[in-house]
Amino acid sequence: TQLLEQSPQFLSIQEGENLTVYCNSSSVFSSLQWYRQEPGEGPVLLVTVVTGGEVKKLKRLTFQFGDARKDSSLHITAAQPGDTGLYLCAGVVVSGNTGKLIFGQGTTLQVKP
């Protein structure tokens, strides 16, 4: 069974601080996705990382995929209250013609003004 360990599970910080969320597995994933979910809404895809060692930036968010494609991190610089939400990492598992996501436990982020 492929599992993704995500940490920390809860994070409460002040506006302007930096933070990093980690997603680790003992298994290799073909790709890994990061989603953000706000209360009362569905998750929204932020980024997909595919290549080992890949780094992608989305404004103040930086995503890294480990060289061995078993781990990933999300770094937020100068967090804003609008970054508040549930952050989910998800690894892709393919069976035949069907792909499904294996989610980490999620990180609930609260950014206080």
Next chain:
Amino acid sequence: DTEVTQTPKHLVMGMTNKKSLKCEQHMGHRAMYWYKQKAKKPPELMFVYSYEKLSINESVPSRFSPECPNSSLLNLHLHALQPEDSALYLCASSQDRDRGLYEQFFGPGTRLTVL
């Protein structure tokens, strides 16, 4: 149209009721998913339809019955639910096999309360 829509937004039902949740997408995606999500937890996969055929059932109790009438629509029929089934039910779609990424577009969910 890059949206997944779900109706209703909220649903309250008794344990003896029968109700249905509906999901629609017009992105031409050929894979559609049902998830159940409890507060501050990740979504739990329930069912996957690929090209209108049920391809994954994650051992979901039979009181949940999925249906895919066509490539744009996905229903979840509910019967004799339990209070512990109260949750946010999310629908998602993806362009199955597109570059092998299976990136998913989620709807806003149906907040279900079982009394």
